[in-house]
Amino acid sequence: MYELKAVHKRYGLAKVALRKIDLTVRDREFLVIYGPAGAGKSTILNILAGITRPTSGDVRRDGVSILRVPPERRDAAMAFENYALYSHLSVGENLAFPLRARGLGAAEIASRVARISGILGIGHLLDRRPGLLSGGQRQRVALGRAIIRPADIYLLDEPVGHLDAKLRHKIRAELKALADDLSATVVFTTTSSREALALGDRVAVLNEGRIEQAGTPEELYHRPANAFVASFVGDPPMSFLSVAPRREGDRIAFATPGGMPVAALPARAVESLRDEPGSRIQIGFRSNEVRLAGPDDPGTLRGRVDVVENLGYVKIALVGIGEDQVSVSFPASRHLSVGETVAIAFPRDAVHLFQNARAIAHAAPYA
């Protein structure tokens, strides 16, 4: 088990990469660190690897500080985002490098190189120099070099980011299977929500050097801790509608500025809603939690279709309602054109409630 305790990392005087984060990597888990570019994902990996030293805070392995252990004695294997292949060695020699450095026998090395290059589909490239490979091929070599040897922890920095969609899907599946197979501890960074949800036993959402939320994919998706996580996890991201609360008996109703009620929750469920004038209250929901309604259905909101995205199996419409934009999924067989006015029906109880971007309540199914 690896623990980051109040790890703070500053580069120079001004640039803060990590802000006092606490993070645990459990044994044999597949932890995904998910966040936008520049969030500090690579810094976390570098600190776990021992390449970068935190400005303050502690890094522990099974309770013992490893701050002073140099990288070569940490037993971590890492795939770098910019590949970091040895350009003076062939692909095969690159793959064999970590094994040679550990003094494995020639036969053992050959069989491992053959196995890994087979899994990654780079068996035919073994004699080439990295300089002659495409970006996707280099990335697979970098990944192969990281996973070729048994390690205490595998640190994979966006290892499939430069692959085409088909290959990415395939390698992702292989990677997950391999990790399960080896019961390996993996820390994997990505900027793809889909990858984070698909791969992670747990996902830590990182933003501007802070961990916004760490939990299982289900927790992040259904019970986001704040608006950032809600809008960042899931594709399409969660939509928000600004609302104002109004007490209705033992329920609290939420209505749009135009007065249209879109949700009502039991007062008990929204106890943490504070009565602060000027605070921003938003209802959040996923594109599949709302639906297109008939024009005369009661209790719907009208909006204008701004964009229609066809995902093949389903279509997503971005509908402008007042100041907000809401994504609605609808069957691919239906046709909607941009500019059209549509009515949207809201699930009155299946919503997420945010006050000043902090989650207050997750209603009904996700409570």
Add this chain to the structure above:
Amino acid sequence: MLQRDSSFAKEALRYGLIVIVLGFIVFPILWMVLTSFKPPQDVMVSPPRFLFTPTLDNYYHAIVDKNFLFYIKNTLVISVTSTVLVVIIGALAAYSFARYNVGDGHILFFILSTKMFPAIAVILPYFLIFRNIGKTDVGRFLGIGLDQPGALIISYTMFNLPFAIWLLVSFFQDIPRELEHSARLDGLSRLKVLRKVVFPLAAPGIAVTGVFTLIFCWNEFLFAYILTRQKASTVTVGVESFFTLQGILWGPVAAAATISVLPMMIFVLAMQRYMVRGLTFGAVRG
């Protein structure tokens, strides 16, 4: 047809220019080589003769009478030793500058600034320093003193280091840090990373630096002339010794010059492959 004619004219112009440029470059060398085979009466005639009975007398005079191979040996020892020192010290220094930004750029600039005055400005202090060191036991033991190889080796190392460091810094900066990080994680210690990853990757740059340094040492005249008399004299001083009070012995001069050019020429041709790779940079990319 017209097109073919114009392209023919273009080609003719191209080759014409190449011949002219080559003429300027090759002619002095050709003159030197031809003169080295000419009998004395054919050397200074005008117009120059290109057809003559070749003779090896000049070479015999240079090698046997003047013992010119002794100068070659001296030069070889001094140049190679200086070059090895320059490359080792330069590579280690340049690596620290490139990776750890030692001295925040100020030390690096200071090192370059030592190249800003002409070599002749320091020749007198050098002369006095080496004369005095040469009189001590340590100086005698290490061969550092006037007319001893150590004096030139130290001078050449000193004079080539700044340039070598500057050249190598850019090569090391081109190597992505992640390569070293990756090698550390793969289990190599800091020193092993240098040996197995950094230096092999910088090899073209190190080759270029070594070749430049060797050429400079081989061709250096001023320091060799002032700091040596006879025992440690190098080829440039050796060639100069044919300029006697009785006159210049052009034939033997040409023979000696030809002999002293040959090793460098062979060496540079052999290193050409690495040189081009080093000079074009960009060779290091992950």
